[in-house]
Amino acid sequence: MNLNTRQFGELEFDESIVYHFPYGLLGFEELHKFIVINNKDIEPLRWLLSVEDPDIGFPIVEIARIAPELNKELSAGELKSFTTFVVVTLNRDPEPMTVNLRAPVLLNNAAKTGKQVVLNSDKYSTRHEIN
């Protein structure tokens, strides 16, 4: 497959790397197919990029790297099957970068499926400042 992207130029990839999000992400329910861009330039971020609309991409970072205690809010089954991420909002200066702790994104690398879950507890902010 080929994808022309604003941020990463022309990408060529095999369909086997595409994650299927049956219910999309909140507010983006119409988007079901994503690839994860993982390269040195953007490390430790990864980019969850829509295959259907390559202008739409979400910076994500592994929960284990940035807020490990958040994994305790997820079920044992989820932790077993999925790698867990939070969505990062880079924000315009001078606003600091924030992470959305309330709605983690889960990726199942083996099954190539993904979902965004909403935590019940409102102690987790959608805009948690990280610097």
Added chain:
Amino acid sequence: MLVLTRKLGEVIKIGDKVKVVVVSIEGGSVKLGIEAPEEIPVHREEVYDKIAAENRAASSGFDKEKLQSLKDFLSKGAVPGRTASRNVSSRKKNG
């Protein structure tokens, strides 16, 4: 909008797959139990709106400086909201 009156324990069916039960009524709050198949996600509206708005904000562009500040932040071994543990781990590193 369809408006229906229900008593405690009574149910509303939406289609043949969604059920809404009145679980309790206390003060100004009504507790509802909702049964819906996985393909019909159920959210509190204000929480849904907040997350959808945040997703929209996150889906925009890429910023090298911000990325660098994230790298710096992570290299400190920090966990957001846990300033204390950050200090401890950096002390350890310095011996």
